[in-house]
Amino acid sequence: MNSFLYGVALQWKLDIRSKSLLVTCYIVPLIFFLLMGGIFTSVMPEMGSTLIQSMIVMSVSMGAFIGLPPSLIETYGSDIKKVYKANGVPVCSGLVTMFLSAFVHLMITCVVIMLLAPVLFEAALPTQLPLFFPALAIYITSSLGIGSVLGLTVKNQAKLTMIAQLVFLPSIMLSGIMFPAGLLPDFLETAGRIFPASRGYRLLLDHGFCLENLWYLIVVFITAVIVCGIVLKKQKAK
Template sequence: MNGFLYGIALQWKLDIRSKSMLVTCYIVPLIFFLFMGGIFTSVMPEMRSTLIQSMIVMSVSMGAFIGLPPSLIETYGSDVKKVYKANGVPLYLGLVTMFLSAFVHLMISSVIILLLAPILFEATLPVQLPFFFLALAIYIIVSLSIGSILGLTVKNQAKLTMIAQLVFLPSIMLSGIMFPIELLPDFLKTIRYIYPASWGYRLMLDYGFHLQNLWYLIAIFFAVIIVCGIILKKQKVK
């Protein structure tokens, strides 16, 4: 247990020094929040009631889909994996520590947005804060699980960047945080349900925490656990 906690603390320190995690979990999302928050609330004042949820969806999606996978490639796509095997360290340990460290970073970034939005843009705080934070935690976990799949399966950094963008951009554009869903064509309204951002956004809205918005995220999470287990088992055999 002490070794596990030490691994998490060590990964936390590495992530703090990582330019990729710093940019994708803090700098870019917070700049986007500061810049677009003023625009959204000026053009559409009614967005003050959903601004916090919208900006958090963007922040979490970027950190999970673009920030986490490169860190996984550095471990599971390099000789670091051999060091794990040579020292009898379970292969899943690296994934778990990176996952938990990224979770903490994304939660901190989300709390910053939650605290600043009412002050800077007169955004409305969530009515049910306990349910909001529970929904946020679930959305972060599911998003990071998808990022984990990307980091474990794509071995080339250039390909990873392209695939991560193909996941990230539709997640943001089709989730309803940029413009009303009613403006989308019918086929895009259907496609948007593939991406967890749409479900996470609805789950975090006031009175949105119920099974109708939760079941898909749970299904994705358990499916990802199975896939990650299979991938790590194959890597252990190699």
């Protein structure tokens, strides 16, 4: 257990030094928040009640879909995994430590947004904070599950970048965080529900913590665990 915790702490420190993760988990989400937060609340003052949730969904989506997968492909797409085998380390250790490290980084970014939004843009804090943080943890977990699948199944960095963007952009545009999803054509609104961002956004809203918004995220995470398990088992057999 001590060695596992040491591995998580070490990975967290390595991620801090990673320019890729620094950009996708901190710099870009916070710059987007600082720029768009003022624009959203100026153009649509009523958005102050959902600004925190919107910015959090964007930040989590970027960190999970664009930030985590490249780190995984660097490990499992190279000879680093052979080091795990040579030292008797479970092949899943890299995934688990990167997953937990990314979770902590994204949670920090979300807390920063929650602290700054009321001060800078007079945004309203969630009224149900005891339920908000479990909802946030579930949403981050399910999003990182998809990011883990992308990082383990896509072997080429160029293809990974393209596919990650194809997951990230619809997640943002069709989730309802930029504008009400009801303004979209019916087929686009339906398509948006496929992505966790839409369910996560509704889950994070006041009084949104309910089974209707939870079940899909839980299914996504369980499916991601199964897929990752199958991929890692095949890699272990090689």
